[in-house]
Amino acid sequence: MIRSHQAPAPSYRGASAHYLSPSRRDPVKVLSEEPVTRRVIGAALAAIGRTGPGPVSVLDIGAGTADGFALLTRPAPDAPPLVAPENLTYVGLDVDPEMVRTARVTVTSPSASFVLGDVRDRLPEGAFDLYLSCGVPYSHLTRDELVVALRSVLTAVATRGRRAAVVVDVLGRYSVEWRPRWDSERWDYAMSFFAGGGAAISEPMTFYSRPALDAVVDAAGEGSGARIVARSAVDRSVLVGRHTATGTFNPDAPRFRTLVNDLVREPGRVRAADLRFSPATDGAPADVLSWLAGFAGRWNRTLEPYTGSGPLDGAAAARLAHALLGLERAGGPGLGVGHSLTMTLVVEPA
Structure with a gap:
């Protein structure tokens, strides 16, 4: 530090x-x-x-x-x-x-x-x-x-x-x-x-x-x-930053980090719909908002094949975790x- x-x-x-x-x-x-x-x-x-x-x-x-x-x-x-x-x-x-x-x-x-x-x-x-x-x-x-x-x-x-x-x-x-x-x-x-x-x-x-x-x-x-x-x-x-798990500064955001971790460790607890991302439409420069909107589209399209009424089974959760973590590994x-x-x-x- x-x-x-x-x-x-x-x-x-x-x-x-x-x-x-x-x-x-x-x-x-x-x-x-x-x-x-x-x-x-x-x-x-x-x-x-x-x-x-x-x-x-x-x-x-x-x-x-x-x-x-x-x-x-x-x-x-x-x-x-x-x-x-x-x-x-x-x-x-x-x-x-x-x-x-x-x-x-x-x-x-x-x-x-x-x-x-x-x-x-x-x-x-x-x-x-x-x-x-x-x-x-x-x-x-x-x-x-x-x-x-x-x-x-x-x-x-x-x-x-x-x-x-x-x-x-x-x-x-x-x-x-x-x-x-x-x-x-x-x-x-x-x-x-x-x-x-x-x-x-x-x-x-x-x-x-x-x-x-x-x-x-x-x-x-x-x-x-x-x-x-x-x-x-x-x-x-x-x-998936650490404060999406705590909700300390943005309690209205989904707990993305916890949910993605659970896809790997406890898949029966997660529904794909819980991971949906609604990006901000104001409060930041236009290039930031535009990029976040595009990322939301890619993220939410990745969820679509897994969206249903109940929690995911182990194999489906593993595939979804791999896909979402791939989006994150690409970076911004x-x-x-x-x-x-x-x-x-x-x-x-x-």
Whole structure:
């Protein structure tokens, strides 16, 4: 995580229990969210020519309990690790002492080290190939603080003299999870989805549209000595973000995440009609509303063959879960229409 200087620091004591809880890796996370993030990381490494057997150096900013290390080194069911552990030099940077302590105990690989520090200050030494973030750590910052943080990263790329990829992960402004709050870019975000005994935490977070994130990146580049040669973005978890399970911010939305998880784990509880999505028709820019309308059409057409009067049997539920998770794995166009908006920058010294 990264903590804003402008808000009282919340207590993250006990939060590690959530991040390490086996229940956190539910079917949606394993079959949709992790594949999208792996695809982003793989594309970032490919963009700088760091695939294959050669060494890869990664700085994970806001590393928490080292999800990034697992994504890099854990094989997928249908693919090898993105980076073999013996080829990886991984440094996890986090501002929270408990997260750093937990990561050091949990990850014992000699490829990994963990540092207590703030991205807005001096970065760890080393010329990194990938400046990674996952789990929306940059949304803890205000927009101005994010400019400072990204300028620090871009300046490091320029100073260390080699091309690198930078992954910027933030909360999407126009997620269905918080439809009633689309008119605000920063508000008090309750992490009421915690598992494993961690106490709920609430703190201000910043939510981004694509134009807002582009503007931050442009401002960060000014005076950094770096040149951004490419940028791309993707939305992750359009209908299955964690707060569609809690209903904390949009109680009128169907519990999409719970329903999709139940299709995998307890199919007899789910009727296809319960998963129908009615998109918003106002409150967001025209391109956002248009894309959500198109996604709703694809999602609802997928439900049609399964819509009947009763719960689905196991085989039908499995087929529907596979189809819906496939729609989610495709991701959104990088407009801020999902739980997270992830931008990848290819950067080199100017």
